[in-house]
Amino acid sequence: MKHSRLTALLTSSALLFGAATFAMADDTKKDKKHDKAADTTDTKEKRVKVGEQVPNFSMTDVNGKTMQFSDFSGKTVVMEWVNPGCPVCVAVTKGGLVTKMIADAKAIDPNVVFVMVNSTAATANDPKATATYLAEHKVMANAEVIDGSGVIGKMFDAKTTPAVYVIDSKGTLVYGGAFDDSSDRGSTPGKTNYVINALTQLKAGEKVSPDKTKSYGCGVKYAKSQNG
Amino acid sequence: MMIRFRFLFLTACMLGAAVQAFSIFQTADASTQATPSKSNLKSTGATKSDSPAQLVTANSKTRVKATSAGWVKLAGGETAAVVRFEIENGWHMYWENPGDSGAPPLAQLSAIPGWNLLEPIFPRPSILKTVDDTEFVYNNSWEWLLPIEGPAGASPPACSFDLSWMVCKENCEIGRGRVEFAAATGDIPPVGAVRLGRSLATLGATATFNSNDQAITISGDVGKSANATSKNSSATTAQFIPAIMPGVSLQSTGPFPATVANEKFTLNIPIEIQPQNALGKPLVFKGVLLYGQSDSDRCEIIRLPLNIKVSQP
Numbered sequence: 437m438k439h440s441r442l443t444a445l446l447t448s449s450a451l452l453f454g455a456a457t458f459a460m461a462d463d464t465k466k467d468k469k470h471d472k473a474a475d476t477t478d479t480k481e482k483r484v485k486v487g488e489q490v491p492n493f494s495m496t497d498v499n500g501k502t503m504q505f506s507d508f509s510g511k512t513v514v515m516e517w518v519n520p521g522c523p524v525c526v527a528v529t530k531g532g533l534v535t536k537m538i539a540d541a542k543a544i545d546p547n548v549v550f551v552m553v554n555s556t557a558a559t560a561n562d563p564k565a566t567a568t569y570l571a572e573h574k575v576m577a578n579a580e581v582i583d584g585s586g587v588i589g590k591m592f593d594a595k596t597t598p599a600v601y602v603i604d605s606k607g608t609l610v611y612g613g614a615f616d617d618s619s620d621r622g623s624t625p626g627k628t629n630y631v632i633n634a635l636t637q638l639k640a641g642e643k644v645s646p647d648k649t650k651s652y653g654c655g656v657k658y659a660k661s662q663n664g
Numbered sequence: 665m666m667i668r669f670r671f672l673f674l675t676a677c678m679l680g681a682a683v684q685a686f687s688i689f690q691t692a693d694a695s696t697q698a699t700p701s702k703s704n705l706k707s708t709g710a711t712k713s714d715s716p717a718q719l720v721t722a723n724s725k726t727r728v729k730a731t732s733a734g735w736v737k738l739a740g741g742e743t744a745a746v747v748r749f750e751i752e753n754g755w756h757m758y759w760e761n762p763g764d765s766g767a768p769p770l771a772q773l774s775a776i777p778g779w780n781l782l783e784p785i786f787p788r789p790s791i792l793k794t795v796d797d798t799e800f801v802y803n804n805s806w807e808w809l810l811p812i813e814g815p816a817g818a819s820p821p822a823c824s825f826d827l828s829w830m831v832c833k834e835n836c837e838i839g840r841g842r843v844e845f846a847a848a849t850g851d852i853p854p855v856g857a858v859r860l861g862r863s864l865a866t867l868g869a870t871a872t873f874n875s876n877d878q879a880i881t882i883s884g885d886v887g888k889s890a891n892a893t894s895k896n897s898s899a900t901t902a903q904f905i906p907a908i909m910p911g912v913s914l915q916s917t918g919p920f921p922a923t924v925a926n927e928k929f930t931l932n933i934p935i936e937i938q939p940q941n942a943l944g945k946p947l948v949f950k951g952v953l954l955y956g957q958s959d960s961d962r963c964e965i966i967r968l969p970l971n972i973k974v975s976q977p
Contacts, residue, residue: 523830525835595765595797617772623838643940646940646943647940648941650908656796657834660795
């Protein structure tokens, strides 16, 4: 009798523990799902402005590898929108201005991360073209991202290629806009490369100025959303 | 503090498919002339040819043909070269502020001692809206005024302009060309005597900056516009599109529609002053008022110095 009571007690305890564990696991799953949903919602709806914190988002590179923006946590990140089919983008890339910018940036901050993003629907569907384009012009970026859905581009409100954004090591967007102040759309280098300007000021502990300029170049032709 | 400016506007517009215009402005206390262009395009050397104006070179891939359309005299006394662009069907070029993307054409005057290219004058653009973008563009054909200044009393010499432009459809292309102009001889026709100048008028819209509200108020009379426009026009609306204004941020690319009542219109545009983004230039609110909906309706250039000091970068 005693034995059967003990067995019943143990069995019910095990069941309770099991149920609780299952419930917790399920809750954790739900939380994870919720977090993911929250991330997606944030990315879709929020447009990050200069001075604001950049929320975490997922990125898929030209090889199909998925990464998180938070993977670069603690580092200054430069994002440049590219399009192999845009003559302005090609001008700054082929002309060596992008490789120079990366080299100059690394001299200021060896840990700076460069992320090249292609959000133009027509070319974003061909990751190899973007990879080849960047490789041909010796652009050594930390990540080459294909944003076919345009979610990342729209979050930054990237309108042109090339457009550049600088996020400081605390995750705050500190600059957005033109690549440089070229008076002829990048065919000849401008006096000021705004990324280098921002990195120099960040290193000196200064406020980035200018923090917003009008970008020039071809429009980013985003994929048409289901909502039109 | 309310700062009020009244400007003399010479406006620009277009008849039929070709839009044209120019404008200078005058403040209450001083007449202000456009400043010389500081294009960094490489000079290509003086051209002394007296040959008829013609397109000398052009990028064969481009969708645009650029030709000389002669000289005109502007109301302010400057002389302007008129470049005519013809664009392949379906493609477009850009206004001085392209909108969300694009780039305006660029010009460089051949190096002729004593002569400088002033700020080019753009005619009324069309508004091209897509789901994601708003662009200010030209289709088909348009004419661009390139004012030059030289020694007092001198007539423009034979010269050439090196041009480059961005032309887009689904994709974009960069085109380049050189347009030569013969020396101006005899009386240079006033801009009003040629097609692009037929519809010039002073419409007297006013722009004021309310520093407390951080907003620009533009007001005027669409009736004046309708009266001054061609007989087919019915310019009963007005909308503003902004030029590029470093250090002055707007809530959107535009256009900003005006409220019209009894032919009077008022337009209130909130602005955000961002001295850190002025690139060391004076803060100026500027753009163009588009009367009516048609490309052939009138427009009027608005230029309002904000008299706020900005530090050099």
